[in-house]
Amino acid sequence: MSRDDAAPPDRRNRPDPTALDPLAHARNLSKVFDAVLAGDELAQAAPRPIISESWRRSLAAHVDPENRTPPVVFAPDELREVRAAHPLSAVMPLLRSTLVSIADEAMHVMLVTDAEGRLLWREGAARLLVNADRVGLFPGTKWSEDAIGTNAMGTTLAVDAPVQIHSAEHLVRTYHTWTCVAAPVHDPDTGTILGAIDISGPLHTVHPALVQLVSATAQLAENQLRVQLAIADERLRMRNMAHLTSLRGEPGALVTPSGRIVAGAPYGWWPERINVDDGADRIVLPNGQEMMVESLAEGYLVRPARSPSSGTGVRSLPALSLRFMGEGTPTVLLNGRSIPLTLRPAEILTALALHPDGLTAERLAFLLYGDDGNQTTVRGEIRRLRGLIGSEVLRTRPYRLEATVDSDFCAVRRAVAAGRVESALRACGGSLLPRSDAPEIRRLRDELVAGLRQAVLDSGSVESLHVYAGHPLGAEDLEVFDRLVELLPANDPRRPAVVSRRALLLAE
Structure with missing residues (x-):
């Protein structure tokens, strides 16, 4: 394979003229495959450099070109949970509407992997799925280069670029009757690869536009993820700005789970990103300042670390976040700390948030129970709630929340x-x-x-x-x-x- 290294740069991605006839091209590739693997230094042709390099990586991983099937890494009953947790699940409706109908008509299958090359989704022509099953091309298998050699999914993840692998360009002979095109999809937040989108089918169905189609679809998926990221950022800002306000001019920042700053004060003081390890309660910024890390429902609040003697003379109000909309369990965060809550305390907090000037026991009983409301019952509920969030947050005479409330x-x-x-x-x-x-x-x-x-x-x-x-x-x-x-x-x-x-x- 040494002649690849001597190939002029403009040969690396130049299409073979015989690619206009996929069957003839496949026969030529088969000859190249046999000659290279036999060690024929006098062979008149060589694989494309991207293929030669992929073969080298695959052989170094001990992939056997003559006897190999992809390893199964997920059992069928594991796939639902794995798919639900993967970021690309959010763009599957887009991929289905864009690629599956085309794949079905053209006798192809659409395949989607994670960043490790593990095949999570497969859809397309029903007749072709039977053939795909026979060669191990089904969800739960692994298609990285070190697992099954040169293939579009594994190679696109290895080189981080769209690729087309035709016939005998696959290192494993089993797949010489297949052609496939794949492109990587990147996380718009971190830039890392999330996985690969692939279109595969019989070699006679190859079409020169497939590379552009798959590449454009990968870009559409990234754009949709970028929109969803912007929505999540706005949600984090909108729901948690009260935490920054409660710092009363001290430096503070709202940080995404990946460490990206979405709101910070003072302006221009914060880096674009910080590294927040799971479970960490303190970090040191690049400028050497130690900061506290408090968990929020959507990310983190980062604020100055305070010593017992560092009081400023101005008491900051506690930050109280209430998330009560939806079918899930009511969620309360007090200064970033989660407070377990049942329905009745959530109802009381809702009423108090709606009436920041406070409520008498009589009025609160009416709002919660109607004409049958009992002040004694309300007082008992208030005592239990104060035990959860503290008497400094839930004040009496009248009942009110002394906190920066974000609901x-x-x-x-x-x-x-x-x-x-x-x-x-x-x-x-x-x-x-x-x-x-x-x-x-x-x-x-x-x-x-x-x-x-x-x-x-x-x-x-x-x-x-x-x-x-x-x-x-x-x-x-x-x-x-x-x-x-x-x-x-x-x-x-x-x-x-x-x-x-x-x-x-x-x-x-």
Whole structure:
């Protein structure tokens, strides 16, 4: 394979003229394959440099060209959990709408791997799936170069660039009747490879446009991940700015789980990223200053480390975060520390957050229980809640929260009132405390649901309507799907799924 190294640079990616006839090209590649593996130094042709280098890596990993099948690394019952946890699961609807229909018509399969080359998803022509099963091309197998030699998925991960592997360019002879094209997908946050997208099929189905198609689809997937990252950043800022405000001018930053700064004070004082190890409660910045790390629901708050004698004379209010919208367990963070909570304390905190000036026991009893409210019951509930969050946070006479309160329900309420529909959708995880029958909670829940729905419909925005249609509050809303079908262009890739969902709602 030494002649590859002497090849002129412009030969590295120059297509072979015989590639216009894939069968003839495959025969020529087979001759090159046999000659190179036989050690024929007089062979008149050599594989492309990218193939030669891949063969060298694969042979160094002891891949046997004559007798090899990909190792199975995930059992079928493990795949659902692995897929759900992988970042590319978020773009699978896009990949299906973009590639699967093309793959099915062209007798190809679409394959998606993780960064280690482990095959997680496979979809495409049903007839071809049978053939794919016979050669180990099914989810749960590993397709890195060191596992199964030169192949589009493994090689694109190795070189971090789109590649096409045709016929006998595969190192393992079993795959010489296949052609495949793959491209890597990168994490827009860190730039690391998340996995590979691949189109594979019989060698006679090769098409010169496949490389461009797969590469463009990988870029679309990265763009969608970038949009989702921006939404997550905005959610982190919107839900947790109260933590920065509570520092009263001291340096502080909101940090993503990957260590990226999304909000910091003072401006320009913070680096773009910091390294926050899992479980760490302190870090040292590049300027040598030690900082405290407090966990938030969506990331971290980083603030100055304080010694017992470092008081400034001004008491900072505790930062209280309330996440009560959606079907999950109510979540409370106090200065970044998670507080376990049941429904009744969550109802009390909601009422107090809505009435920052405080409530008497009588008024709080009415808001929670209606005309049957009992002040004695409320006082007992308050005592238990003070035991959870502290008497310095939950004050009495009247009952009130002495903290910087950040809640998802108030964020949605403010955003709807200001006409910021996208912000309201980002902040809203679902209905407010859906299991609660407290009158005050029911009133606010109905207000938020009706207000958000009307704001989405009045916006006339296709994007907002589409987000709401996939939201727990909008998934069953026929009027929303009617409006989407009316507004979505005929060639919009989202339209088939919307039309299908609308038909199901009409049939119910």
